[in-house]
Amino acid sequence: MSDKRQRLIDTALNVFYEKGIHSIGINEILKASGVAKKTLYTHFESKAALVLAALKQRDETFLAWLNTRLAGANTNYQLIENLFLGLELWFTGKVPELGDFRGCFFVNTSAEFSTQESDISIYCQAHKQRVRSLIETHLPIPNNTLLDAICLLKEGAINTAYVERDFSAPRKCIELLQAMDKL
Amino acid sequence: MSDKRQRLIDTALNVFYEKGIHSIGINEILKASGVAKKTLYTHFESKAALVLAALKQRDETFLAWLNTRLAGANTNYQLIENLFLGLELWFTGKVPELGDFRGCFFVNTSAEFSTQESDISIYCQAHKQRVRSLIETHLPIPNNTLLDAICLLKEGAINTAYVERDFSAPRKCIELLQAMDKL
DNA sequence: ACAAAGGTAGACCGATCTGTCTACCTCAAC
DNA sequence: GTTGAGGTAGACAGATCGGTCTACCTTTGT
DSSP, rough: OOOOHHHHHHHHHHHHHHHTTTTTTHHHHHHTTTTTHHHHHHHHHSHHHHHHHHHHHHHHHHHHEEEHHHHHSSSSSHHHHHHHHHHHHHHTTGGGGGSSSOOOHHHHHHHHHOOOSHHHHHHHHHHHHHHHHHHHHOOOOHHHHHHHHHHHHHOOOOHHHHHSSTTTTTHHHHHHHHHHOOO | OOOHHHHHHHHHHHHHHHHHHHTTTTTHHHHHOOOOHHHHHOOOSSHHHHHHHHHHHHHHHHHHHHHHHHHOOOSSSHHHHHHHHHHHHHHHOOOOGGGOOOOOOHHHHHHOOTTSSSSSHHHHHHHHHHHHHHHHHOSOOOOHHHHHHHHHHHHHHHHHHHHHHTTTTTHHHHHHHHHHOOO
């Protein structure tokens, strides 16, 4: 039935994440997925709808991965290690389900869509909030200041890793947060 | 002479920063700048060359602004305040020369150009390194760990402010760094 | 006086874009 | 055994893309 739909979403996510959205045409996705154009437009009303579906897919995959990475932390420090060593694995291409690292898909996509009111921008914002909530629920000892620090450094690490190609960021974050947590 | 060239660069920077690059056509820049297409192509060999010129312009404007913001700090804490309160002004649209805030132009542009070897991606990387160097030279008491923390949090603040529309990030960064600096 | 350089407006080229449509195929349900 | 949903391939429409080019105008240096 609609395993075609799923194949379109998977392909779209891969291609959009790798090459951006505006620079890729629908035809390229059709070719890569081996699906007919008519089929695409029976499942999605527009390219934007496909983008949104790809974002949703990425959101779910990312949160699922993060959830297993963070599970089982007994101390705040352990959670910090789980998170940032996980990011390091992602950056260096060792997390197959996240694909070759090319920054944060949601940041990249926000950058391409200027109107902050669009569904796409709003979805990107919501994703970041879900990530924050997930980290919060795994924090053994609640600490809002620490949570802020973790989230800000996480964003810093991801963008520094991508734009500056500096993969040492996660280790630095761990050291900083370790010092902070002792306060 | 080539005040037309400058006008093209100014317009391109404004439009690209506001709306992204792949989603804007050359004709839109021509219309907004009131310059003929032939003139554009006598000064720039391609759209990519114009993008590079816009990046260079932004690089210079941003570094000049940052330089005056950071000047005169006598303590590391003062430098941190100068930097992050400056970011807050930027985010909230109170720095005319940086335009209405729409994230970091270099991060946004990197997101649109997938090949990491392109001139454009390399320029974005170099910009971030220049910003880091500038902060380093203004740090009254050298401290590499602190410098790392400042740069990571700065990136985190910029991206959080844009994607999550949360302008409270700079104040949080100041508090975190203030605590850290006491270690 | 005149050549060279820089400017204008905009027609034009070939490619590509999103999205629609025709014509036909496959297959499961009732 | 027919109907309807989902599939295929790909032609097509209309717009827009980056970039070239023609034809002409304006300014400046010598």
